[in-house]
Structures are given as C-alpha cells and as structure tokens.
Amino acid sequence: MSNERLPVTLSVQPWFQDHSFTGTIVLPAVESLLLLVAQVAKAFPGADISVMEDMRFAKFLEIPPEATELDVLVEFSPDGDRVGAQLLTRKTCGKMSRIKEHSQVFFPLTKSEEHPPSRIDPTQPANPLLEIPVEQLYRELVPFGRQYQTLQDTLFLHEDSAWAVVKAPALPFIYTVQEQLGSPFPLDGAMHAASVLGQQKVDFTPLPVGIDQRIILRPTQPDGEYLTKVSAVVLSEKELVFDLLIFDGKGLVYEVVKGLRMRDTVISSKSKGRF
Incomplete structure (x- = not known):
C-alpha cells in the first residue's frame, strides 16, 4: 500500500483566535490531532483511534486573523500494523x-492491547514548593487567550x-470522533502545566514538539472539570520530557x-521571568 494524500478543508473555529503566541495565531497541537483522527477514522474504520503513537509537531500552522477556512492536505502512510x-x-x-x-501521528490498525491503569489515587502530595495563581500564569508564563486558559x-x-x-470550556464538539475522544482542552491545559x-x-x-504515546480511556466532556498530574522525566536545555495524567x-x-x-521553538520568545 502506497501513501495516499487527500485535500481537506479545515474550518477555523472562533476560539482558535485565543491560541496566539507572540501575536501569531497558530493551530493548537491538540486540534491538529483531532483533524487527523477524524480523517483516519473515515479511511480506516478498524483503526484504534483511542491510541496515538509517535506524534510529531514539526512546524506551527499559522492562521491568518481573518481566515474562516484553510486548505490543507492529509497524507496516510502505512507502517506495518499501524497507519x-x-x-x-x-x-x-x-x-x-x-x-x-505540520504534524504527524500513528494509530494501530486493530484494537490495541495496551491497558494502562484506569484508576489512580487522586490525592495530591502535601507541601508544594510553589503555588502559582492561574491569573498570573496566563498573564506571564503561558499567554493564551480566555478559551485556552483551562x-x-x-x-x-x-x-x-x-x-x-x-x-474544558463549554464548546461544542466539531468532529463525530469526539464522542470517543472527548474535548481537546484538558490535554492542552495539562501541556500548559x-x-x-x-x-x-x-x-x-517550552512548547510541544511531540508525544510518544497518548491513550484515551474515557472521553472528557465540554464544561467538565478534571485533575492533571505532570511528572518530569527529563529536564534539560535541549529537550524536556513529561508524562501526563488526566483524571477526576x-x-x-x-x-x-x-x-x-x-x-x-522559533515562535517562542524568552519568558519574562521564572517563579
């Protein structure tokens, strides 16, 4: 099976305007994943879209301020038992x-055998080193607009x-696959953390350039409130690596x-200061 490339029209949602960095509106990584999942679900109905692997966010997709649609391409590439x-x-x-x-993701062509724990102890450790009010966080460290201040x-x-x-803000699903995947906003907020x-x-x-694996066990819902835990795996000037959990x-x-x-990244400016 050879690669197949399809033209796709990306509808620019009003809330994308709030996802701007240093004055440039960019398509959120989580939204690019949703678009790709929707196309894979149509073309490969048996693929396990709840398991995403080897994600790469190579270049930001900039959105002109007045744009309502963008003409993009989606290319499918076979990779053994994945697509x-x-x-x-x-x-x-x-x-x-x-x-x-701009972005890439792989899916198992059949139901994945991955079974991560479906329940954890939600108790937060006592005595944090630092407590940052989110108003200050979104003003100084992650300067996104209101809809992405999750x-x-x-x-x-x-x-x-x-x-x-x-x-997650109370915004409607824009793809039918979101009944299985849920809202993209909780993961976006976990990335902010x-x-x-x-x-x-x-x-x-630091801005996201890739994810090794994402498994969705339950769909998050619009207007739903969740907890996130971010665990540092590697912290270096070259690359930072984290594991994330989203739970209730x-x-x-x-x-x-x-x-x-x-x-x-090129679009990233030096932060004004660290806490």
Missing part, C-alpha cells in the same frame, strides 16, 4: 510549490511534578500521555 497520518500544507510560488509538514485556581509545583485542576514546570529549569517557554476527583483516569516532548 500514519500527516497534516501538510502546500505553498505555491509561481510554477513552484512546496509541501510543509487551568483553574492554582498550579501546585513540586520538585519534579505539577498538579492542577483543568476545565508542563510548560510552567519546565520553565523552573530552563530560560525559555474519584481517581478515574481519562487520558494517559507518555513522553510529551517540549523544546524552545
């Missing part, structure tokens, strides 16, 4: 055109972990993320 999907754009200049890759109240930082409440934890060790704003107050696990990789 890969890439989000691409084509830039044409005269008679020349260039393809740019961390609630206070972010609690420990030596190698961060804990927070994360709430990881970025702030990383900023205690490095002098830049009873300890029911909704998402398990292994190997969230974050780096300094």
Whole structure:
C-alpha cells in the first residue's frame, strides 16, 4: 500500500483566535490531532483511534486573523500494523510549490492491547514548593487567550511534578470522533502545566514538539472539570520530557500521555521571568 494524500478543508473555529503566541495565531497541537483522527477514522474504520503513537509537531500552522477556512492536505502512510497520518500544507510560488509538514501521528490498525491503569489515587502530595495563581500564569508564563486558559485556581509545583485542576470550556464538539475522544482542552491545559514546570529549569517557554504515546480511556466532556498530574522525566536545555495524567476527583483516569516532548521553538520568545 502506497501513501495516499487527500485535500481537506479545515474550518477555523472562533476560539482558535485565543491560541496566539507572540501575536501569531497558530493551530493548537491538540486540534491538529483531532483533524487527523477524524480523517483516519473515515479511511480506516478498524483503526484504534483511542491510541496515538509517535506524534510529531514539526512546524506551527499559522492562521491568518481573518481566515474562516484553510486548505490543507492529509497524507496516510502505512507502517506495518499501524497507519500514519500527516497534516501538510502546500505553498505555491509561481510554477513552484512546496509541501510543509505540520504534524504527524500513528494509530494501530486493530484494537490495541495496551491497558494502562484506569484508576489512580487522586490525592495530591502535601507541601508544594510553589503555588502559582492561574491569573498570573496566563498573564506571564503561558499567554493564551480566555478559551485556552483551562487551568483553574492554582498550579501546585513540586520538585519534579505539577498538579492542577483543568476545565474544558463549554464548546461544542466539531468532529463525530469526539464522542470517543472527548474535548481537546484538558490535554492542552495539562501541556500548559508542563510548560510552567519546565520553565523552573530552563530560560525559555517550552512548547510541544511531540508525544510518544497518548491513550484515551474515557472521553472528557465540554464544561467538565478534571485533575492533571505532570511528572518530569527529563529536564534539560535541549529537550524536556513529561508524562501526563488526566483524571477526576474519584481517581478515574481519562487520558494517559507518555513522553510529551517540549523544546524552545522559533515562535517562542524568552519568558519574562521564572517563579
């Protein structure tokens, strides 16, 4: 089976305007994953879309301020018992055109045998090293707009972990696959917590460049409130690596993320300061 490339129209949702960094609106990584999942579910009905592997966010997809739609390409690539999907754009200049890759993800073609724990102890450790009010966090460390300010109240930082409440805004699902996958906002908020934890060790704003594995056990819901735990695996100037959990107050696990990789990027500016 050879690679197949399809033209797709990406609808620019109003809340994407709040996902801007240093004045540039960019498609959130979690939204690019949703688009790819939706296309894979149509083309490969047997694929296990609840398990995502080897995600890569190669280049930001910038969104013009007045855009309502973007013409993109989705390319499927076979990989043994998996299928890969890439989000691409084509830039044409005269008679020349260039393809740019923005994100990539792989899915098992059959039901995965992965069975992470579905319940954990939700008790947060006592005596955090630092407590950061989210108003200050979103003003100084992760400067996104209102709809993407999903961390609630206070972010609690420990030596190698961060804990927070994360709430999905009451926004409608835009893909039918979200009945299985849930809202993208809790994971986005967990990434914010990881970025702030990383900023205690490095002098830049870490942004996501990849995820080794994401398993969705239960779909998060619009207007739902959850807990997230971020655990540092590697903290270095070259790359920061985290594991994430999203769960509820009873300890029911909704998402398990292994190997969230974050780096300094071209669009990232130096942070104003660390706590």
